[in-house]
Amino acid sequence: MKDVNVLTIQDFSSMGQCSLSVALPIISAMGAETVCLPTALLSTHTSGFENYTCVDLSSNLIPAAQHIKKSGADFEFIYTGYLGNSRAVEAVMKIIEIFPSARLIVDPAMAENGTLYDGISQDYVASVLSLCKKSFLCLPNVTEACMLAGVEYSPVQSNEYILKVAEKLSEKGVDRTVITGIRTLEEMMIAYADKDLMQFKSFREISGQFHGSGDVFSSVTVGALANGFDVKTSLQIALDYTGKTIELTSRDKSHWYGLKFEKTLPYLIDALGDRQK
DSSP states (O other): OOOEEEEEEEEEEEESSOTHHHHHHHHHHTTOOEEEEEEEEEEEOSSSOOSOOEEEOGGGHHHHHHHHHHTTOOEEEEEEOOOOSHHHHHHHHHHHHHSTTSEEEEOOOOEETTEEOTTOOHHHHHHHHHHHTTOSEEOOBHHHHHHHHTOOOOSSOOHHHHHHHHHHHHHTTOOEEEEEEEEOSSOEEEEEEETTEEEEEEEOOOSSOOTTHHHHHHHHHHHHHHTTOOHHHHHHHHHHHHHHHHHHHHTOTTOOSSOOHHHHHHHHHHHHHHHOO
């Protein structure tokens, strides 16, 4: 069997346009063969929905990965999103040993707006930090970056504040980080920190809360990397696409639970083709 591009390990929410229901179609549309290992099966995502159902699948992760390996598959990238509990994190630690040549990309997917997701504990934060230390690229939002770095969260972030967070992460062994959702007094930004390099990219803020935007951004980044683009180019592709998709979604006030990424996939495929060498 030929090498496939991406193994993604995260939950599947049947409704809500996040996690695997975003990662699989986006990365596949970008031409990267994608294998999925679901950590849990939820009826909906956990933001804005009540009484959702959840079945933990973490006990299946290692046996499934071993079977996939025996089937002859290998991967360029392992991409993790919402894992949900320390058992799943421990399983991922073993899975990266099963596929040692794969580069690990970690979206911590555990908190936002200064608060941990429902059911996530401080012990889980420590487990995710251990995973981030092994990553080729870590993609936290501001809240997650602060929690991983041990820096008190501030709802408004200056460049100096973000630099401090990135330095603390580097001290903890997380060298290449993209911090998303930075909000200054004047603009929204992402920051790319690679050891001694720090770069900021600004983008226009659109009012509203857009669930799953981080999942879309991370998935496009992974898809671009799997197409051979460098990190900075991959981030720009992801930033452009996520912004366009948020803008389209913002026109439909009834669609509060996720991004309408299906409508903008043709734009992404065209943009990817334009950038191909």
